[in-house]
Amino acid sequence: MSDEKKPEFGAPYQGAREELAIWKRRALEAEAKVREQDQIIDRLGAALNEDNGPTFMGEPVLRSGPCNHNYHLGECTKCGAISPTE
Numbered sequence: 001m002s003d004e005k006k007p008e009f010g011a012p013y014q015g016a017r018e019e020l021a022i023w024k025r026r027a028l029e030a031e032a033k034v035r036e037q038d039q040i041i042d043r044l045g046a047a048l049n050e051d052n053g054p055t056f057m058g059e060p061v062l063r064s065g066p067c068n069h070n071y072h073l074g075e076c077t078k079c080g081a082i083s084p085t086e
């Protein structure tokens with residue numbers, strides 16, 4: 001016996017059931033949207049990594065041009081190269 005054939009529950013119950021179904025659908029839609037956005041963010045991140053290469057400490061690794069070495073204690077503070085004059 002389906003719920004629709006139980007008159008004792010009446011209109012308010014039916015209305016609440018419909019409202020619940022609407023909210024449930026909205027929740028599922030929101031969930032799907034979040035998943036979609038997660039995938040978009042993942043794709044953007046992957047594309048960004050492809051463009052910028054690997055990152056170091058959250059900063060893009062400098063690949064273009066030679067390092068303008070800044071030696072400190074015989075080691076470049078930017079790229080870690082050992083000072084040739086040391």
Ligand SMILES: [Zn+2]
Nearest residue numbers: 067069076079
């Ligand atoms: Zn350097």
